[in-house]
Amino acid sequence: MPAPTVLLGAVAYDPKVVTIWEGFRAWLRGRGLDFDFVLYSHYERQVEDLVAGRIDAAWNSPLAWLRAERLAAANGTTVRALAMRDTDQDLTSVVVVRADSPVRQVADLAGRVVAVGAIDSPQATLIPLGHLAAAGVTVDVRRFDVGVGLHGDHIGGERDAARALVAGEVDAACMIDANHLAFVQEGTLPPEGTRIVAQTARYDHCNMTVRAPESDGVRLFGKLLLGMSYADPQVRPLLDLEGLTAWREGRTTGYDALADAVDANGFYSPDGRVTAPDYRP
């Protein structure tokens, strides 16, 4: 009987993606799963291929998850979040101003220039701008489109927004909580040079998206992912590279804020078409 198979799609937002999935491939194959992967240059084609059945699983950004969900529904099928990283749960984004800024609270940002990441960045653009809009604050957005199509996986846009804040080119900047800490620690932001004036509600990030009905291979894939241990010296370096300490069961309760933002600015249509006017992945 042939071994169960899985063909995974992953977006090559960084060269390390090759190392990670080649390493996982060897580990998974050693445990009876005939696993392989294909790399995409952006999330949109990956999602379309998942829904069309050309790949069995997609290592999806949260935005890609939303589109997969919508495209699948439009095609009369469903998708499921098979697994996610422990580090993908309960994130927040923050809006940061310079320490000497007169802005003390969210309302003070009205009419000011706010720097965000790429057009398709959930954490540095869509969710924080949705947060400001929900607070009734209208701002002048300055976008830093680095790695468009990568859904914010490329940190460049966020870092450029932070640099613009330090340079005094903008009044505020949006970023994920962990990147605020990272930018302070690496010196992009001066240690006591910024103040957090807004923090979003918690949301979830990437998930491993699969299509129904799930094959034997996909079920085994999920089981093997959840069985990966940080104590295993073969996978630990890969987990370190991928930025997790354990895989968790996938959940879809943490995507509401992003879905609201996507609907509010028409990024995707309800049936999953790309409708953002100036989005060219």
Added chain:
Amino acid sequence: MSTAPVPEVDLGDLGFGRGAHLLVQRALAGLPPGGRLAVTGRDPALRVHLPAWCRGRGHRVEWPDRGDGSDLVAVVVRGSADDDRWFGAERAGPALPSALSSRPPARWGLGARGALLEAGGPEARFDLDDRDLVWADIAPHLYAQAAARQWDPQTAVPWDDPFALPADVEAAVVQVMTYLVENEQAALVVPARLVGRIHPHFREVVQLLAVQMADEARHMEVFSRRALLRGAEMGTSSAGGRQSLFTLVAESDFALASFLLSVLGEGSFVDLLSFLHENAPDPVTRRICWLAMQDERRHVVFGMAHLEHQAQLDPLLRDRLRAAIHRRHDALADTAGLNADVFDALVVLAAGGWHPDDVSAGFGRVQALQHAMDQGRQRRLVRLGFRADEAAALSALHTRNFM
């Protein structure tokens, strides 16, 4: 719900941008996985940075009510990733050299000896990984001594002392210095090629060879500098001399390379430097030969020490050493060996003048040098376990290039 008191860490005004994670990490280290730690602090960004930091390290965060108006930020539930990282970790042998591993495994690789090594990582292959092959108990002592006795070529030599030599004597000095530079180049390259192959577990040997290389580098500098002190040209270099030296560089076996270089070559070289120290016509030459001689003696001591150790353990070693001498002799049988210009220059220096009696005396002194070199080689061979008559025969096969 547990009513057990929760340990607490107070970060005060310290934020994660300034190292607050160290205090949290330290407090968590005392707890088992699943243990809970209350974190208090006043940094305004703590409520953002603490969970972000915890998330990346597999710790969970709970947000209890702050009904009491305290500085409580959150309760951190310790994850297991920190423990998991060190599951299967092992020490890379003992830290001190008193109980070295006889065969350190490749997986220890470049890990510091005695360090706790995370499992996994590269299998770094160092092919000289046999304690008996590379180690000598005297290595740490010799290294310390060698490191302490490094001298500065600029200040240790009286470069500015006034002296003037007849042109032909100066030419003899230049010729000898040229020969010494060539020899020291070989003496640097031989350990350089070995040092990258020695398992770092035997780090004192690596350190000693590194200092030995630094010694040779200084020798190359001072011999070159003396050669050019009064002129702009070096002396001659014979094809046979270079071939003789290259047989040393080409020897890949650690024991044999060490034997040919340190025991036979540098041993004879010490005698040559002693001869030059005694017969040097100027203070600069005298001084640099004396300084180099001190270093070379140390090199010979190490070479002898680990070969003596190895000879006791391996009765077949002497067969290999014998074969190496024969092999090198055969390889050089068709070469002229020592550069004739060098031999003549040594006679000139030892003669100290051009009267036939002076030259005769100088010639005799160089012959005495060769005899001393031969005697020294025989003594060292006997110490390695060769019978006296065989030691004499083997010494006679040594290259005419001295080194």
